Amino acid sequence: MSENLQRLFRERGPVKTIGVIGMGYVGIPAAVLFADAPEFDFVYGFQRDSKNSGYKIGMLNAGESPLKGEEPGLEDLIWKVVREQKFVCTADFSKIRECDAVTLAIQTPFADPKDLIPDFTPLTDGIRNVGHYLTPGTLVVLESTITPGTTMGMAREILEEESGLVAGVDFGLAHAPERVMVGRLLQNIREYDRIVGGIDDVCTTRAGELYGPILTKGELILMSATAAEVTKTAENTFRDLQIAAVNELALYCEAMGINVYDVRTGVASLKGEGVTRAILWPGAGVGGHCLTKDTYHLERGVQVVAAEPPDYPEGRESLFLLARGINDFMPSHMLKLTKDALARVGKDILGAKIAVLGWAFLNNSGDARNTPSEMYRDLCLGEGADVVVHDPYVLTYPGVPILQDADAVLDGADVVAILTGHSQYRELDPVRCCGMTGQAYPVVVDGRNIADPDAWIAAGFVYKGIGRGDKNGHPLV
Numbered sequence: 058m059s060e061n062l063q064r065l066f067r068e069r070g071p072v073k074t075i076g077v078i079g080m081g082y083v084g085i086p087a088a089v090l091f092a093d094a095p096e097f098d099f100v101y102g103f104q105r106d107s108k109n110s111g112y113k114i115g116m117l118n119a120g121e122s123p124l125k126g127e128e129p130g131l132e133d134l135i136w137k138v139v140r141e142q143k144f145v146c147t148a149d150f151s152k153i154r155e156c157d158a159v160t161l162a163i164q165t166p167f168a169d170p171k172d173l174i175p176d177f178t179p180l181t182d183g184i185r186n187v188g189h190y191l192t193p194g195t196l197v198v199l200e201s202t203i204t205p206g207t208t209m210g211m212a213r214e215i216l217e218e219e220s221g222l223v224a225g226v227d228f229g230l231a232h233a234p235e236r237v238m239v240g241r242l243l244q245n246i247r248e249y250d251r252i253v254g255g256i257d258d259v260c261t262t263r264a265g266e267l268y269g270p271i272l273t274k275g276e277l278i279l280m281s282a283t284a285a286e287v288t289k290t291a292e293n294t295f296r297d298l299q300i301a302a303v304n305e306l307a308l309y310c311e312a313m314g315i316n317v318y319d320v321r322t323g324v325a326s327l328k329g330e331g332v333t334r335a336i337l338w339p340g341a342g343v344g345g346h347c348l349t350k351d352t353y354h355l356e357r358g359v360q361v362v363a364a365e366p367p368d369y370p371e372g373r374e375s376l377f378l379l380a381r382g383i384n385d386f387m388p389s390h391m392l393k394l395t396k397d398a399l400a401r402v403g404k405d406i407l408g409a410k411i412a413v414l415g416w417a418f419l420n421n422s423g424d425a426r427n428t429p430s431e432m433y434r435d436l437c438l439g440e441g442a443d444v445v446v447h448d449p450y451v452l453t454y455p456g457v458p459i460l461q462d463a464d465a466v467l468d469g470a471d472v473v474a475i476l477t478g479h480s481q482y483r484e485l486d487p488v489r490c491c492g493m494t495g496q497a498y499p500v501v502v503d504g505r506n507i508a509d510p511d512a513w514i515a516a517g518f519v520y521k522g523i524g525r526g527d528k529n530g531h532p533l534v
């Protein structure tokens with residue numbers, strides 16, 4: 058069967074014209090890197106002319122980047138490939154007929170973060186478009202983060218239905234997940250190893266020929282399409298698991314009256330040939346666009362792909378889902394630390410003013426997607442507290458006033474809760490902060506190991522810190 062496809066690839070020759078669908082954080086850098094590679098002749102950037110994103114077409118064709126934030130080298134590269142007439146952005150999907158390879162980098166959000174069912178509508182719309190214009194001998198690659206089983210399942214079915222062609226016989230199909238981080242898009246695509254997985258070996262090889270030319274330090278790692286889908290979701294599932302492990306350790310250390318950071322230093326010191334303990338950092342919770350969803354993609358994937366449920370300890374919850382539960386528990390633990398500290402000075406959380414320092418989910422970032430700070434704020438509001446939020450990078454957030462004036466947030470606060478490890482919070486002067494609160498014994502709850510316990514206790518705070526069992530029961534000064 059794949060001999061036919063091999064023949065078609067041979068007749069077509071090496072990939073020369075590429076189509077990238079979805080001009081976003083993933084599609085734009087990929088498209089211009091393909092366009093800049095001497096191995097390829099021309100790249101179409103396909104972008105639907107939608108209300109929200111249609112503006113990107115004009116910007117890109119003028120050599121400008123529509124992406125927010127600093128992306129070193131990206132705008133120069135866009136300008137270069139546009140000037141050299143190696144790249145054009147278009148909403149004319151019929152140009153797919155001219156492409157030897159088409160990649161799809163379309164968003165795959167969750168319809169409702171609570172139900173964690175992915176909304177593949179934009180992606181299936183894109184796949185349908187590709188199928189409509191698909192010609193024999195073309196390679197189709199899904200780059201979006203997808204539930205394992207999607208390439209071999211939904212994507213293949215739609216492409217075959219729309220084109221009347223057969224995957225693996227008339228056209229190639231593969232998955233090559235993205236690992237880029239906003240802020241270093243070009244560097245990540247060039248330097249990270251690239252997972253490439255075809256629905257069969259012929260497709261995997263062809264897909265490797267597509268990505269090889271844009272890698273500098275990165276190596277190709279070839280596997281099956283489903284293994285590539287599992288790799289992408291598992292790499293974030295494992296990071297979430299590592300964080301959950303150290304969060305659980307922090308809770309134990311608090312209960313045992315010891316300092317989790319001493320333990321962390323000790324554990325991390327165990328190094329040697331093949332010996333490592335990838336112990337990460339405990340904190341107030343796990344936010345972001347990746348770790349908060351990819352575990353659920355993996356869990357759903359095993360239901361889709363496995364003919365039989367996996368063999369697993371009877372009645373035991375998935376370790377990966379338990380890890381998600383522990384990480385999502387950390388804002389509740391921050392609430393418990395808050396209430397315990399207030400009780401130490403005869404106060405109740407009802408009516409207390411809580412100053413939340415940090416809304417972004419990541420230190421020194423303005424990205425607040427799925428931020429644990431929101432979980433903590435909601436819990437405090439549910440207890441009748443008055444919550445004010447400070448963040449130096451997040452300027453607005455739907456339904457939540459975010460202040461950039463720390464003094465205004467600290468003024469009269471009963472509690473100072475540090476939810477994000479922004480560097481500037483390390484510079485806070487506890488004595489001045491205590492004065493700003495105007496309280497006899499204000500509370501500080503440190504979710505990111507930012508505050509020096511002794512300094513804040515000496516300044517008159519009731520201190521609580523995640524994992525700081527050695528300090529959390531300190532005598533009042």
Ligand SMILES: NC(=O)C1=CN([C@@H]2O[C@H](COP(=O)(O)OP(=O)(O)OC[C@H]3O[C@@H](n4cnc5c(N)ncnc54)[C@H](O)[C@@H]3O)[C@@H](O)[C@H]2O)C=CC1
Nearest residue numbers: 079080081082083105110163164165179182183201202235
């Ligand atoms: N942004 C990131 O840092 C990373 C993203 N990813 C994954 O890559 C995928 C893409 O993510 P982003 O680039 O961030 O999304 P994005 O939202 O920035 O870009 C998607 C683009 O596709 C366009 N689009 C949507 N439906 C379309 C259609 N039917 N036809 C043509 N264009 C269409 C949108 O208008 C938008 O311009 C997602 O699955 C995401 O999970 C993976 C790793 C990192």
Ligand SMILES: CC(=O)N[C@@H]1[C@@H](OP(=O)(O)OP(=O)(O)OC[C@H]2O[C@@H](n3ccc(=O)[nH]c3=O)[C@H](O)[C@@H]2O)O[C@H](C(=O)O)[C@@H](O)[C@@H]1O
Nearest residue numbers: 235236237300337338339340342343344345346347348418
């Ligand atoms: C392409 C992609 O999906 N990249 C992922 C991305 O993860 P993300 O942007 O979500 O950042 P992250 O550093 O994992 O942090 C996620 C959340 O976890 C928390 N976090 C992170 C590390 C840690 O030791 N403890 C902890 O509590 C952070 O505060 C944050 O709320 O960036 C990670 C990275 O930068 O290392 C990378 O490992 C992930 O695979």
